[in-house]
Amino acid sequence: MPSSAHIPSLKPRLVASVAASLALLGGAAQAQERTKLKFADWMPLTHYTVTNAAQPFMAKATELAKGKLEFQYFPAEQLGKAKDLLTLLQSGAADIVDISPAYISDKFALSSVAELPALFTTACQGTHAYASLVKEGGILAEKEFKPLGVRVLVSVAYAPYKVATATRKVESVKDFAGLKLRTAGGAMDMTATRVGAVPVRMPGPDILPSMSRGTLDGSLVPLQSMKVFDMQTVAKHMTTDVSLGSFITVYAISERAWTRLPPDLRDALTQAGHYATETHCRYVDTQEPKVVAELEKDGVKGNTMAPGQLKALNEQLGHISEDWAASLDKRTRPGSAVLTAFRKAVAQ
Template sequence: MKHISSLAAIVLALGAGSGATHAQEIKLKVADWLPLSHYTYSEGGKVFMDKATELSKGRIQFQHFPAEQLGKAKDAVALAQSGVAEIVNIAPAYITEKFPLSGVVELPGIYEGSCKGSYALAALAKPGGALDESEYKPNGVRVLFAGALGAYRVLTAKKPINGVADFAGLKLRTAGGPMDQTAALLGANSIRLPGPDVLASLSRGTLDGVFWPLQSVKPWGLEGALKYVTPNLSVGSFSMVYAISEKAWQKLPADLQRVLTEAGDLATKAHCEYVDRSEVKTIEALKAGGMVQIALPDNDVQKINQGYAKIHDDWAQALDKRGKPGTKVLEAFRQRVADGR
């Protein structure tokens, strides 16, 4: 009987140990508005998730829901706050009422490429940064991975842009925020649309063109709908972050919090370096596919760049008047871009 009792105790202990190991595995739902084909997912979001699973030795598992399966891009914060998903892909330009200050990343002419913008965004949006204190923390989310895309260009479906006067009256898709001001500076009409709606609008003719990063043309299937590109004019940029709800974060043990933080930093670096090194290849691929590049005259580019300074000041002052630290965030972002990582 003693032997039987001992054996039973061992079996129970092993069972308890197995249950404890199972309990340590944490599944996190990720609500993503991007399609699987988009490089910000493959070179950023997926890198983040794979690295977190690796660093946690499988204790962290993800359920990824791409292409707005759990909700629209504009509803990302609500999905996190309600617990529908623990991690969400937030595009501040689609939720400007909650993240107006994050629009600093979209201002034209402050930086080229992705890494300078991504590192500056990460520094300001992560815990303790100016954007975190003003926007992310009050909305109950914590930024893990930050991605600023490369410079947006102007691409049109039918009308070539040979000079600044050709922008007049064009209906151009923007991501909202500061890009609205950039479109106004050019004399075009800004049409706000999320990425998934753009192709249909181009096909119907309700859009004449887009403000768009070149690397995102093929992932969104737009190469057949756009014919002309202005390669020597930056009209701003766009950013997105993968953020975890603060409620979900507080439930995690400290070691897994560190894992998610490290994985996010690695993904930020991997994503921006991919974007920066692929710019030239992307341009050549689009050209080979039939897209026509028409550079603006240097005088026009210089005139537009001079107008960007006013856009920066107007953007900051408008936020200051609303009681938000627009000037402070603009200066901090500029300084981070100048400093590099």
């Protein structure tokens, strides 16, 4: 048995040993508490939506979660094509995915409301309006996303689509007639048809070769996406004051993954979603005039519609929204209710 003289010298060692053990246990507990979320995106790392929405979303969520959250990010269709990501989400192969409703229009017919022409003039207008409809309790959340077992974290509406062409300048309604224009599907097909153009549905990467071959005359496109797909190398004209619809993409999480998360991580993802939604739309609206100037330097000449023609175009396009809503109403889908809600949200 040790004498009392040795006891004081043993205590510091014991305390240090206990402290080290607790530190190891604490580290192990933290490692066990860290939640990994698999995020599948169809966009390439170079796309401005990745740099201004996906990356800020993950960075902010990680920061707010204080080390309890980790993302496994798979961009550029590494886990699947854009049209397949909803299936990956529902199957559990991914926890969060980038869903573009126009590519799965049979599942997201109501979300096409934000793709209708002449409804908003800036990315933030469209983004805020759409976000209000897909948030918890919103009409799109309840009628479209919830039945599919997913909820939206980040909403992105692009700047209103313009028209870029290889040869013919579009400055009057009649100039659209007969043009073979690329669309992303959904309501954009209705827009092209209404103005007398021929809609050609195809993914972005196919635009350049099609315009180069002359099988496509041009595209309905957000100007900031032109360089993403190298369209400035073949396009010669762009009409800068039209609003020919938009394109929506969202980052959605499965209800399965959501319900497994503790409240603090749900809050982190929700706040990060709001942050990324705002970051992206502000970036797009700030960059739009700069992009026009850059494209003109590349040889894509910008023009506005001739006097009176923008008003005539918008009047012609205005009927599309009512036709869209009526067609959905006939299929017992709340098209008119969604259109009314979206217009109200844009006006706020």
